[in-house]
Amino acid sequence: MAEKITKEMENSLKDQQWLYEITPKRKLVSFNFREVWRYRDLLLLFVKRDIVTYYKQTILGPLWFLIQPLLTSIIQFVIFNKIAQIESDGINYFLFALAGNTLWFYFSDCFKSTSDTFKSNQNIFGKVYFPRVIMPMSVTISNLLKFGIQFLFFICVMFYFIAKGKATLPNWEIVFTPILLLLMALISLGFGMIISSLTTKYRDLTFLVGFGVQLYMYLTPVVYPTSLVVKKLKPYGYENLVYLNPLTSLFEFFKYSFLGKGEFTAFGLIYSVVFSIVIFLLGLLVFNKTEKNFIDTV
Template sequence: MAEKIARQTGISLNDQQWLYEISPKRKLVAFNFEEIWRYRDLLMLFVKRDIVTYYKQTVLGPLWFLIQPLLTSIIQFVIFNKIAQIESDGINYFLFALAGNTLWFYFSDCFKSTSDTFKTNQNIFGKVYFPRVIMPISITISNLLKFGIQFLFFICMMTYFIMQGKAVMPNWEIVFTPILLILMALISLGFGMIISSMTTKYRDLTFLIGFGVQLYMYLTPVVYPTSLVVKKLKPYGYENLVYLNPLTSLFEFFKYSYLGKGEFTTFGLVYSVVFSIVIFLLGLIVFNRTEKNFIDTV
Protein backbone atom coordinates (compact mmCIF):
# COMPACT_ATOMS: atom_id res chain seq x y z
CA MET A 1 0.00 0.00 0.00
CA ALA A 2 2.82 2.38 0.91
CA GLU A 3 4.59 1.61 -2.37
CA LYS A 4 1.37 2.32 -4.34
CA ILE A 5 1.02 5.70 -2.64
CA ALA A 6 4.67 6.45 -3.36
CA ARG A 7 4.17 5.73 -7.10
CA GLN A 8 1.06 7.91 -7.25
CA THR A 9 2.66 10.85 -5.46
CA GLY A 10 6.07 10.46 -7.04
CA ILE A 11 7.71 10.62 -3.58
CA SER A 12 9.98 7.77 -2.54
CA LEU A 13 9.46 6.07 0.79
CA ASN A 14 12.81 7.35 2.01
CA ASP A 15 11.83 10.97 1.32
CA GLN A 16 8.53 10.86 3.18
CA GLN A 17 8.29 12.46 6.60
CA TRP A 18 6.47 10.22 9.05
CA LEU A 19 4.67 11.56 12.10
CA TYR A 20 5.54 8.49 14.18
CA GLU A 21 7.93 5.65 13.57
CA ILE A 22 7.30 2.36 15.36
CA SER A 23 10.40 0.23 15.86
CA PRO A 24 11.73 -2.21 18.49
CA LYS A 25 13.33 -0.56 21.52
CA ARG A 26 17.12 -0.67 21.25
CA LYS A 27 18.00 0.82 24.61
CA LEU A 28 18.27 -1.38 27.67
CA VAL A 29 16.12 0.98 29.73
CA ALA A 30 13.43 2.52 27.51
CA PHE A 31 10.83 4.46 29.47
CA ASN A 32 9.51 7.22 27.26
CA PHE A 33 7.51 9.56 29.52
CA GLU A 34 6.48 11.68 26.53
CA GLU A 35 5.04 8.68 24.71
CA ILE A 36 3.25 7.45 27.81
CA TRP A 37 1.75 10.91 28.31
CA ARG A 38 0.60 10.88 24.69
CA TYR A 39 -1.26 7.61 25.39
CA ARG A 40 -2.69 8.84 28.72
CA ASP A 41 -6.27 8.43 27.48
CA LEU A 42 -5.59 4.77 26.72
CA LEU A 43 -3.98 4.40 30.13
CA MET A 44 -7.12 5.70 31.81
CA LEU A 45 -9.27 3.37 29.70
CA PHE A 46 -7.25 0.39 30.91
CA VAL A 47 -7.62 1.61 34.50
CA LYS A 48 -11.39 1.92 34.03
CA ARG A 49 -11.51 -1.53 32.44
CA ASP A 50 -9.72 -3.13 35.39
CA ILE A 51 -12.10 -1.50 37.87
CA VAL A 52 -15.28 -2.31 35.95
CA THR A 53 -14.36 -5.95 35.30
CA TYR A 54 -13.68 -6.43 39.01
CA TYR A 55 -17.20 -5.26 39.90
CA LYS A 56 -18.91 -7.06 37.03
CA GLN A 57 -21.48 -9.68 38.04
CA THR A 58 -20.85 -9.20 41.78
CA VAL A 59 -23.64 -8.64 44.28
CA LEU A 60 -21.66 -6.82 46.97
CA GLY A 61 -19.42 -4.84 44.59
CA PRO A 62 -16.89 -2.62 46.43
CA LEU A 63 -17.84 -4.24 49.76
CA TRP A 64 -15.56 -7.14 48.80
CA PHE A 65 -12.66 -4.72 49.26
CA LEU A 66 -13.66 -4.42 52.94
CA ILE A 67 -14.59 -8.06 53.49
CA GLN A 68 -11.16 -9.29 52.38
CA PRO A 69 -9.01 -7.46 54.97
CA LEU A 70 -11.69 -7.77 57.68
CA LEU A 71 -12.03 -11.56 57.50
CA THR A 72 -8.30 -12.06 56.94
CA SER A 73 -7.41 -9.97 59.99
CA ILE A 74 -9.99 -11.78 62.17
CA ILE A 75 -8.66 -15.20 61.15
CA GLN A 76 -5.08 -14.08 61.77
CA PHE A 77 -6.13 -12.68 65.15
CA VAL A 78 -7.53 -16.05 66.19
CA ILE A 79 -4.72 -18.22 64.81
CA PHE A 80 -1.60 -16.15 65.43
CA ASN A 81 -2.59 -14.21 68.54
CA LYS A 82 -5.04 -16.40 70.47
CA ILE A 83 -3.63 -19.82 69.52
CA ALA A 84 0.04 -19.17 68.66
CA GLN A 85 0.33 -16.39 71.27
CA ILE A 86 2.26 -14.05 68.95
CA GLU A 87 2.59 -10.58 70.44
CA SER A 88 2.20 -7.32 68.50
CA ASP A 89 4.37 -4.77 70.34
CA GLY A 90 1.55 -3.87 72.72
CA ILE A 91 -0.85 -2.95 69.90
CA ASN A 92 -4.26 -4.61 69.61
CA TYR A 93 -3.46 -7.57 67.34
CA PHE A 94 -6.50 -7.12 65.11
CA LEU A 95 -5.49 -3.53 64.32
CA PHE A 96 -1.86 -4.62 63.96
CA ALA A 97 -2.81 -7.31 61.43
CA LEU A 98 -5.20 -4.95 59.61
CA ALA A 99 -2.37 -2.44 59.10
CA GLY A 100 -0.13 -5.12 57.60
CA ASN A 101 -2.88 -6.56 55.41
CA THR A 102 -3.87 -3.14 54.05
CA LEU A 103 -0.38 -2.60 52.70
CA TRP A 104 0.19 -6.23 51.74
CA PHE A 105 -2.95 -6.56 49.60
CA TYR A 106 -1.86 -3.60 47.49
CA PHE A 107 1.56 -5.16 46.86
CA SER A 108 0.30 -8.70 46.21
CA ASP A 109 -2.54 -7.60 43.90
CA CYS A 110 -0.18 -5.42 41.85
CA PHE A 111 2.42 -8.18 41.65
CA LYS A 112 0.04 -11.00 40.71
CA SER A 113 -1.75 -8.93 38.04
CA THR A 114 1.49 -7.54 36.58
CA SER A 115 3.10 -10.98 36.46
CA ASP A 116 0.36 -12.11 34.06
CA THR A 117 0.52 -9.08 31.74
CA PHE A 118 1.74 -10.75 28.52
CA LYS A 119 -0.50 -13.80 28.86
CA THR A 120 -3.77 -12.00 29.62
CA ASN A 121 -3.26 -9.26 27.02
CA GLN A 122 -1.70 -11.23 24.17
CA ASN A 123 -4.68 -10.57 21.87
CA ILE A 124 -4.40 -6.81 22.32
CA PHE A 125 -0.60 -6.81 22.02
CA GLY A 126 -0.77 -8.73 18.77
CA LYS A 127 -3.19 -6.36 17.03
CA VAL A 128 -2.34 -2.76 17.81
CA TYR A 129 0.66 -0.74 18.91
CA PHE A 130 0.87 1.22 22.14
CA PRO A 131 3.60 1.44 24.80
CA ARG A 132 3.36 -2.00 26.40
CA VAL A 133 4.53 -0.68 29.76
CA ILE A 134 1.20 1.17 30.00
CA MET A 135 -0.47 -2.13 30.89
CA PRO A 136 1.42 -2.86 34.15
CA ILE A 137 1.27 0.84 35.07
CA SER A 138 -2.52 0.80 34.69
CA ILE A 139 -2.65 -2.15 37.10
CA THR A 140 -0.84 -0.27 39.86
CA ILE A 141 -3.12 2.75 39.36
CA SER A 142 -6.38 0.78 39.34
CA ASN A 143 -5.33 -1.08 42.51
CA LEU A 144 -5.02 2.30 44.23
CA LEU A 145 -8.83 2.42 44.35
CA LYS A 146 -8.93 -0.87 46.23
CA PHE A 147 -6.14 0.29 48.52
CA GLY A 148 -7.94 3.58 49.13
CA ILE A 149 -11.11 1.81 50.31
CA GLN A 150 -9.17 -0.57 52.55
CA PHE A 151 -7.01 2.27 53.85
CA LEU A 152 -10.08 4.31 54.84
CA PHE A 153 -11.44 1.26 56.65
CA PHE A 154 -8.11 0.95 58.49
CA ILE A 155 -8.21 4.64 59.45
CA CYS A 156 -11.77 4.22 60.78
CA MET A 157 -10.73 1.22 62.87
CA MET A 158 -7.65 3.05 64.11
CA THR A 159 -9.79 6.03 65.13
CA TYR A 160 -12.16 3.72 66.97
CA PHE A 161 -9.32 2.14 68.98
CA ILE A 162 -7.89 5.58 69.80
CA MET A 163 -11.30 6.68 71.12
CA GLN A 164 -11.36 3.51 73.22
CA GLY A 165 -8.09 4.57 74.85
CA LYS A 166 -5.95 1.86 73.24
CA ALA A 167 -2.17 2.30 72.87
CA VAL A 168 -2.19 3.76 69.35
CA MET A 169 -0.06 6.83 68.65
CA PRO A 170 0.11 8.02 65.01
CA ASN A 171 3.27 9.98 64.14
CA TRP A 172 3.95 12.82 61.72
CA GLU A 173 5.73 10.33 59.42
CA ILE A 174 2.33 9.49 57.95
CA VAL A 175 3.05 12.25 55.41
CA PHE A 176 5.44 9.79 53.73
CA THR A 177 2.61 7.35 52.91
CA PRO A 178 2.52 8.33 49.19
CA ILE A 179 6.27 7.63 48.96
CA LEU A 180 5.75 4.23 50.57
CA LEU A 181 3.07 3.44 47.97
CA ILE A 182 5.38 4.49 45.13
CA LEU A 183 8.14 2.24 46.48
CA MET A 184 5.69 -0.65 46.86
CA ALA A 185 4.46 -0.08 43.31
CA LEU A 186 8.03 -0.05 41.95
CA ILE A 187 8.89 -3.33 43.69
CA SER A 188 5.69 -5.03 42.53
CA LEU A 189 6.18 -3.70 38.99
CA GLY A 190 9.79 -4.87 38.89
CA PHE A 191 9.06 -8.37 40.16
CA GLY A 192 5.88 -8.59 38.10
CA MET A 193 7.49 -7.58 34.80
CA ILE A 194 10.32 -10.08 35.33
CA ILE A 195 7.91 -12.93 36.07
CA SER A 196 5.61 -11.89 33.21
CA SER A 197 8.52 -11.97 30.79
CA MET A 198 9.57 -15.42 31.99
CA THR A 199 6.07 -16.91 31.79
CA THR A 200 5.98 -16.31 28.04
CA LYS A 201 8.38 -19.26 27.74
CA TYR A 202 7.95 -21.07 31.03
CA ARG A 203 4.25 -21.44 31.79
CA ASP A 204 5.00 -23.47 34.93
CA LEU A 205 5.81 -20.23 36.74
CA THR A 206 2.14 -19.28 36.57
CA PHE A 207 1.26 -22.08 38.99
CA LEU A 208 4.01 -21.05 41.41
CA ILE A 209 3.01 -17.39 41.70
CA GLY A 210 0.14 -17.92 44.14
CA PHE A 211 2.23 -20.17 46.37
CA GLY A 212 5.22 -17.85 46.13
CA VAL A 213 3.19 -14.80 47.14
CA GLN A 214 1.79 -16.62 50.17
CA LEU A 215 5.26 -17.73 51.20
CA TYR A 216 6.63 -14.22 50.74
CA MET A 217 3.91 -12.87 53.04
CA TYR A 218 5.26 -14.97 55.90
CA LEU A 219 8.76 -13.66 55.19
CA THR A 220 7.37 -10.13 55.54
CA PRO A 221 6.27 -8.65 58.91
CA VAL A 222 2.56 -8.69 58.15
CA VAL A 223 1.27 -10.93 60.96
CA TYR A 224 4.23 -10.55 63.31
CA PRO A 225 6.45 -7.63 64.41
CA THR A 226 10.04 -7.38 63.20
CA SER A 227 11.14 -6.99 66.82
CA LEU A 228 10.10 -10.61 67.44
CA VAL A 229 12.39 -11.90 64.67
CA VAL A 230 15.24 -9.59 65.71
CA LYS A 231 14.95 -10.88 69.26
CA LYS A 232 15.20 -14.49 68.07
CA LEU A 233 18.19 -13.85 65.77
CA LYS A 234 20.15 -11.46 67.99
CA PRO A 235 21.90 -14.15 70.08
CA TYR A 236 23.32 -15.59 66.86
CA GLY A 237 24.35 -12.20 65.43
CA TYR A 238 22.02 -12.44 62.42
CA GLU A 239 19.44 -9.83 63.43
CA ASN A 240 20.24 -7.62 60.42
CA LEU A 241 19.30 -10.39 57.97
CA VAL A 242 15.65 -9.53 58.48
CA TYR A 243 16.20 -6.23 56.65
CA LEU A 244 17.38 -7.97 53.49
CA ASN A 245 13.72 -8.29 52.63
CA PRO A 246 13.03 -4.89 51.00
CA LEU A 247 9.44 -4.90 52.27
CA THR A 248 10.42 -5.27 55.92
CA SER A 249 11.45 -1.66 56.51
CA LEU A 250 8.50 -0.34 54.48
CA PHE A 251 5.96 -2.30 56.53
CA GLU A 252 7.61 -1.39 59.80
CA PHE A 253 7.75 2.29 58.83
CA PHE A 254 4.04 2.19 57.91
CA LYS A 255 3.13 0.63 61.28
CA TYR A 256 5.35 3.08 63.12
CA SER A 257 3.71 6.01 61.34
CA TYR A 258 0.13 4.98 62.10
CA LEU A 259 0.35 2.78 65.20
CA GLY A 260 3.37 4.27 66.94
CA LYS A 261 5.19 0.92 67.04
CA GLY A 262 7.73 -0.41 64.59
CA GLU A 263 11.35 -1.44 64.30
CA PHE A 264 13.33 -0.19 61.33
CA THR A 265 16.76 1.24 60.64
CA THR A 266 18.08 3.98 58.39
CA PHE A 267 20.08 1.33 56.55
CA GLY A 268 16.90 -0.71 56.03
CA LEU A 269 14.97 2.24 54.61
CA VAL A 270 17.82 3.27 52.28
CA TYR A 271 18.21 -0.34 51.19
CA SER A 272 14.48 -0.58 50.41
CA VAL A 273 14.58 2.62 48.34
CA VAL A 274 17.63 1.52 46.35
CA PHE A 275 16.24 -1.99 45.89
CA SER A 276 12.89 -0.69 44.59
CA ILE A 277 14.61 1.47 41.97
CA VAL A 278 17.03 -1.27 40.90
CA ILE A 279 14.38 -4.00 40.66
CA PHE A 280 12.09 -1.70 38.66
CA LEU A 281 14.87 -0.85 36.18
CA LEU A 282 15.81 -4.53 35.92
CA GLY A 283 12.19 -5.49 35.34
CA LEU A 284 11.89 -2.76 32.70
CA ILE A 285 14.98 -4.09 30.89
CA VAL A 286 13.65 -7.66 30.84
CA PHE A 287 10.16 -6.44 29.87
CA ASN A 288 11.48 -4.41 26.92
CA ARG A 289 13.63 -7.27 25.66
CA THR A 290 10.71 -9.72 25.86
CA GLU A 291 8.33 -7.25 24.21
CA LYS A 292 10.20 -7.50 20.89
CA ASN A 293 9.43 -11.16 20.23
CA PHE A 294 7.02 -12.40 22.90
CA ILE A 295 4.16 -12.81 20.39
CA ASP A 296 6.15 -15.63 18.74
CA THR A 297 6.46 -17.61 21.97
CA VAL A 298 3.35 -16.76 23.99
Protein backbone atom coordinates in the same frame (compact mmCIF):
# COMPACT_ATOMS: atom_id res chain seq x y z
CA MET B 1 14.15 14.16 -16.24
CA ALA B 2 13.35 11.13 -14.08
CA GLU B 3 16.37 11.81 -11.87
CA LYS B 4 15.25 15.43 -11.38
CA ILE B 5 11.75 14.33 -10.31
CA THR B 6 13.24 11.73 -7.92
CA LYS B 7 15.50 14.32 -6.27
CA GLU B 8 12.60 16.73 -5.89
CA MET B 9 10.52 14.02 -4.22
CA GLU B 10 13.37 13.14 -1.84
CA ASN B 11 13.81 16.81 -0.88
CA SER B 12 10.08 17.25 -0.28
CA LEU B 13 10.02 14.14 1.95
CA LYS B 14 12.96 15.44 3.97
CA ASP B 15 11.19 18.76 4.54
CA GLN B 16 8.03 17.12 5.89
CA GLN B 17 7.45 16.92 9.66
CA TRP B 18 6.31 13.41 10.55
CA LEU B 19 3.79 12.94 13.35
CA TYR B 20 5.24 9.58 14.40
CA GLU B 21 8.47 7.81 13.60
CA ILE B 22 8.78 4.09 14.24
CA THR B 23 12.33 3.05 14.95
CA PRO B 24 13.91 0.03 16.66
CA LYS B 25 14.75 0.46 20.33
CA ARG B 26 18.44 1.05 20.92
CA LYS B 27 18.44 1.17 24.68
CA LEU B 28 18.08 -1.84 26.92
CA VAL B 29 16.14 0.16 29.48
CA SER B 30 13.68 2.41 27.68
CA PHE B 31 10.77 4.20 29.28
CA ASN B 32 9.38 6.67 26.79
CA PHE B 33 7.35 9.05 28.95
CA ARG B 34 6.23 11.06 25.92
CA GLU B 35 4.81 7.95 24.26
CA VAL B 36 3.06 6.82 27.45
CA TRP B 37 1.61 10.32 27.84
CA ARG B 38 0.41 10.19 24.25
CA TYR B 39 -1.52 7.01 25.10
CA ARG B 40 -2.84 8.35 28.41
CA ASP B 41 -6.47 7.93 27.27
CA LEU B 42 -5.82 4.25 26.63
CA LEU B 43 -4.16 3.97 30.05
CA LEU B 44 -7.23 5.47 31.73
CA LEU B 45 -9.46 3.14 29.70
CA PHE B 46 -7.57 0.09 30.95
CA VAL B 47 -7.74 1.40 34.53
CA LYS B 48 -11.51 1.83 34.22
CA ARG B 49 -11.80 -1.65 32.71
CA ASP B 50 -9.88 -3.23 35.60
CA ILE B 51 -12.04 -1.46 38.19
CA VAL B 52 -15.38 -2.25 36.56
CA THR B 53 -14.68 -5.89 35.72
CA TYR B 54 -13.39 -6.61 39.23
CA TYR B 55 -16.82 -6.42 40.86
CA LYS B 56 -19.06 -6.64 37.80
CA GLN B 57 -22.10 -8.92 38.32
CA THR B 58 -21.43 -9.19 42.07
CA ILE B 59 -24.03 -8.48 44.74
CA LEU B 60 -21.79 -6.68 47.23
CA GLY B 61 -19.64 -4.89 44.65
CA PRO B 62 -16.84 -2.75 46.18
CA LEU B 63 -17.77 -4.04 49.65
CA TRP B 64 -15.61 -7.05 48.83
CA PHE B 65 -12.65 -4.70 49.18
CA LEU B 66 -13.57 -4.35 52.88
CA ILE B 67 -14.55 -7.96 53.51
CA GLN B 68 -11.16 -9.30 52.41
CA PRO B 69 -8.96 -7.47 54.98
CA LEU B 70 -11.64 -7.71 57.68
CA LEU B 71 -12.06 -11.49 57.56
CA THR B 72 -8.34 -12.06 57.04
CA SER B 73 -7.45 -9.94 60.08
CA ILE B 74 -10.07 -11.69 62.25
CA ILE B 75 -8.73 -15.14 61.31
CA GLN B 76 -5.15 -14.03 61.94
CA PHE B 77 -6.21 -12.55 65.28
CA VAL B 78 -7.67 -15.88 66.39
CA ILE B 79 -4.88 -18.11 65.07
CA PHE B 80 -1.72 -16.09 65.64
CA ASN B 81 -2.69 -14.08 68.72
CA LYS B 82 -5.18 -16.15 70.70
CA ILE B 83 -3.82 -19.60 69.84
CA ALA B 84 -0.15 -19.07 68.97
CA GLN B 85 0.22 -16.17 71.46
CA ILE B 86 2.31 -14.05 69.07
CA GLU B 87 3.10 -10.59 70.41
CA SER B 88 2.36 -7.36 68.55
CA ASP B 89 4.58 -4.76 70.30
CA GLY B 90 1.80 -3.87 72.73
CA ILE B 91 -0.60 -2.90 69.93
CA ASN B 92 -4.06 -4.44 69.70
CA TYR B 93 -3.40 -7.44 67.47
CA PHE B 94 -6.47 -6.97 65.27
CA LEU B 95 -5.41 -3.39 64.48
CA PHE B 96 -1.81 -4.57 64.01
CA ALA B 97 -2.87 -7.28 61.53
CA LEU B 98 -5.25 -4.93 59.70
CA ALA B 99 -2.42 -2.44 59.12
CA GLY B 100 -0.19 -5.15 57.67
CA ASN B 101 -2.94 -6.62 55.50
CA THR B 102 -3.92 -3.22 54.10
CA LEU B 103 -0.40 -2.72 52.78
CA TRP B 104 0.15 -6.35 51.82
CA PHE B 105 -2.96 -6.69 49.65
CA TYR B 106 -1.85 -3.74 47.54
CA PHE B 107 1.55 -5.29 46.92
CA SER B 108 0.27 -8.83 46.28
CA ASP B 109 -2.54 -7.74 43.95
CA CYS B 110 -0.18 -5.57 41.89
CA PHE B 111 2.40 -8.33 41.71
CA LYS B 112 0.00 -11.14 40.75
CA SER B 113 -1.77 -9.04 38.11
CA THR B 114 1.48 -7.71 36.63
CA SER B 115 3.07 -11.16 36.49
CA ASP B 116 0.28 -12.28 34.13
CA THR B 117 0.55 -9.32 31.73
CA PHE B 118 1.73 -11.06 28.55
CA LYS B 119 -0.40 -14.17 28.95
CA SER B 120 -3.69 -12.45 29.81
CA ASN B 121 -3.33 -9.76 27.13
CA GLN B 122 -1.83 -11.76 24.27
CA ASN B 123 -4.92 -11.24 22.07
CA ILE B 124 -4.68 -7.46 22.38
CA PHE B 125 -0.90 -7.39 21.97
CA GLY B 126 -1.13 -9.42 18.79
CA LYS B 127 -3.57 -7.05 17.05
CA VAL B 128 -2.59 -3.45 17.71
CA TYR B 129 0.45 -1.47 18.80
CA PHE B 130 0.65 0.61 21.96
CA PRO B 131 3.33 0.89 24.66
CA ARG B 132 3.16 -2.51 26.35
CA VAL B 133 4.25 -1.07 29.68
CA ILE B 134 0.84 0.61 29.88
CA MET B 135 -0.69 -2.72 30.91
CA PRO B 136 1.28 -3.24 34.17
CA MET B 137 0.98 0.49 34.87
CA SER B 138 -2.82 0.32 34.58
CA VAL B 139 -2.93 -2.56 37.05
CA THR B 140 -0.86 -0.64 39.59
CA ILE B 141 -3.04 2.46 39.25
CA SER B 142 -6.37 0.60 39.37
CA ASN B 143 -5.29 -1.21 42.54
CA LEU B 144 -4.86 2.19 44.18
CA LEU B 145 -8.66 2.46 44.32
CA LYS B 146 -8.89 -0.83 46.15
CA PHE B 147 -6.09 0.24 48.48
CA GLY B 148 -7.82 3.59 49.08
CA ILE B 149 -11.02 1.88 50.24
CA GLN B 150 -9.13 -0.53 52.50
CA PHE B 151 -6.95 2.28 53.81
CA LEU B 152 -9.98 4.39 54.77
CA PHE B 153 -11.41 1.36 56.55
CA PHE B 154 -8.13 0.94 58.44
CA ILE B 155 -8.15 4.65 59.41
CA CYS B 156 -11.73 4.34 60.74
CA VAL B 157 -10.81 1.27 62.81
CA MET B 158 -7.67 2.99 64.07
CA PHE B 159 -9.60 6.05 65.30
CA TYR B 160 -12.14 3.74 66.93
CA PHE B 161 -9.34 2.17 68.99
CA ILE B 162 -7.91 5.63 69.71
CA ALA B 163 -11.31 6.72 71.05
CA LYS B 164 -11.36 3.61 73.25
CA GLY B 165 -7.88 4.46 74.57
CA LYS B 166 -6.34 1.32 73.02
CA ALA B 167 -4.19 3.09 70.40
CA THR B 168 -2.18 6.27 70.05
CA LEU B 169 -2.42 9.08 67.52
CA PRO B 170 -0.36 8.63 64.32
CA ASN B 171 3.12 10.12 64.05
CA TRP B 172 4.02 12.92 61.64
CA GLU B 173 5.83 10.35 59.46
CA ILE B 174 2.49 9.48 57.88
CA VAL B 175 3.28 12.18 55.30
CA PHE B 176 5.68 9.67 53.71
CA THR B 177 2.87 7.18 52.99
CA PRO B 178 2.67 8.11 49.25
CA ILE B 179 6.42 7.42 48.96
CA LEU B 180 5.94 4.02 50.61
CA LEU B 181 3.23 3.20 48.09
CA LEU B 182 5.46 4.31 45.22
CA LEU B 183 8.31 2.09 46.43
CA MET B 184 5.97 -0.89 46.83
CA ALA B 185 4.56 -0.24 43.35
CA LEU B 186 8.09 -0.23 41.90
CA ILE B 187 8.94 -3.51 43.64
CA SER B 188 5.72 -5.21 42.52
CA LEU B 189 6.14 -3.87 38.97
CA GLY B 190 9.76 -5.01 38.82
CA PHE B 191 9.09 -8.52 40.10
CA GLY B 192 5.87 -8.78 38.09
CA MET B 193 7.45 -7.75 34.78
CA ILE B 194 10.29 -10.25 35.29
CA ILE B 195 7.89 -13.12 36.05
CA SER B 196 5.57 -12.08 33.20
CA SER B 197 8.48 -12.13 30.77
CA LEU B 198 9.65 -15.55 31.95
CA THR B 199 6.18 -17.11 31.77
CA THR B 200 6.11 -16.57 28.00
CA LYS B 201 8.56 -19.50 27.82
CA TYR B 202 8.20 -21.22 31.18
CA ARG B 203 4.52 -21.69 32.00
CA ASP B 204 5.36 -23.47 35.26
CA LEU B 205 6.01 -20.09 36.86
CA THR B 206 2.32 -19.26 36.51
CA PHE B 207 1.45 -21.98 39.03
CA LEU B 208 4.22 -20.90 41.40
CA VAL B 209 3.20 -17.23 41.61
CA GLY B 210 0.14 -17.66 43.85
CA PHE B 211 1.93 -20.16 46.08
CA GLY B 212 5.07 -18.05 46.20
CA VAL B 213 3.18 -14.90 47.20
CA GLN B 214 1.61 -16.74 50.13
CA LEU B 215 5.03 -17.88 51.32
CA TYR B 216 6.48 -14.40 50.85
CA MET B 217 3.82 -13.00 53.18
CA TYR B 218 5.28 -15.04 56.04
CA LEU B 219 8.74 -13.66 55.27
CA THR B 220 7.27 -10.16 55.60
CA PRO B 221 6.17 -8.70 58.97
CA VAL B 222 2.44 -8.83 58.30
CA VAL B 223 1.25 -11.15 61.10
CA TYR B 224 4.25 -10.65 63.40
CA PRO B 225 6.46 -7.69 64.39
CA THR B 226 10.04 -7.47 63.16
CA SER B 227 11.17 -6.93 66.76
CA LEU B 228 10.16 -10.52 67.51
CA VAL B 229 12.46 -11.88 64.77
CA VAL B 230 15.28 -9.51 65.73
CA LYS B 231 15.04 -10.72 69.33
CA LYS B 232 15.39 -14.34 68.19
CA LEU B 233 18.33 -13.68 65.85
CA LYS B 234 20.28 -11.20 67.98
CA PRO B 235 22.09 -13.83 70.14
CA TYR B 236 23.51 -15.31 66.93
CA GLY B 237 24.46 -11.96 65.41
CA TYR B 238 22.12 -12.31 62.42
CA GLU B 239 19.52 -9.71 63.37
CA ASN B 240 20.26 -7.57 60.28
CA LEU B 241 19.31 -10.43 57.93
CA VAL B 242 15.66 -9.58 58.46
CA TYR B 243 16.14 -6.31 56.57
CA LEU B 244 17.30 -8.09 53.40
CA ASN B 245 13.62 -8.42 52.61
CA PRO B 246 12.97 -5.03 50.95
CA LEU B 247 9.38 -4.98 52.24
CA THR B 248 10.37 -5.34 55.89
CA SER B 249 11.46 -1.74 56.45
CA LEU B 250 8.51 -0.40 54.44
CA PHE B 251 5.97 -2.32 56.52
CA GLU B 252 7.64 -1.41 59.79
CA PHE B 253 7.83 2.26 58.85
CA PHE B 254 4.14 2.20 57.94
CA LYS B 255 3.23 0.65 61.30
CA TYR B 256 5.46 3.09 63.15
CA SER B 257 3.82 6.02 61.37
CA PHE B 258 0.25 4.99 62.12
CA LEU B 259 0.49 2.78 65.21
CA GLY B 260 3.55 4.23 66.96
CA LYS B 261 5.56 0.99 67.01
CA GLY B 262 7.96 -0.35 64.41
CA GLU B 263 11.44 -1.86 64.12
CA PHE B 264 13.42 -0.32 61.26
CA THR B 265 16.87 1.12 60.63
CA ALA B 266 18.33 3.77 58.31
CA PHE B 267 20.20 0.98 56.51
CA GLY B 268 16.96 -0.94 56.00
CA LEU B 269 15.13 2.07 54.55
CA ILE B 270 17.99 3.02 52.21
CA TYR B 271 18.30 -0.60 51.11
CA SER B 272 14.54 -0.75 50.34
CA VAL B 273 14.71 2.45 48.28
CA VAL B 274 17.74 1.28 46.27
CA PHE B 275 16.31 -2.21 45.82
CA SER B 276 12.96 -0.90 44.54
CA ILE B 277 14.67 1.27 41.89
CA VAL B 278 17.07 -1.48 40.80
CA ILE B 279 14.41 -4.21 40.56
CA PHE B 280 12.12 -1.87 38.61
CA LEU B 281 14.85 -1.04 36.09
CA LEU B 282 15.78 -4.72 35.82
CA GLY B 283 12.15 -5.67 35.29
CA LEU B 284 11.78 -2.96 32.65
CA LEU B 285 14.91 -4.22 30.88
CA VAL B 286 13.60 -7.80 30.74
CA PHE B 287 10.10 -6.61 29.81
CA ASN B 288 11.35 -4.45 26.90
CA LYS B 289 13.49 -7.30 25.61
CA THR B 290 10.66 -9.82 25.78
CA GLU B 291 7.94 -7.67 24.20
CA LYS B 292 9.78 -7.67 20.86
CA ASN B 293 9.20 -11.37 20.18
CA PHE B 294 6.92 -12.69 22.95
CA ILE B 295 4.02 -13.23 20.52
CA ASP B 296 6.04 -16.06 18.90
CA THR B 297 6.41 -17.99 22.16
CA VAL B 298 3.37 -17.13 24.29
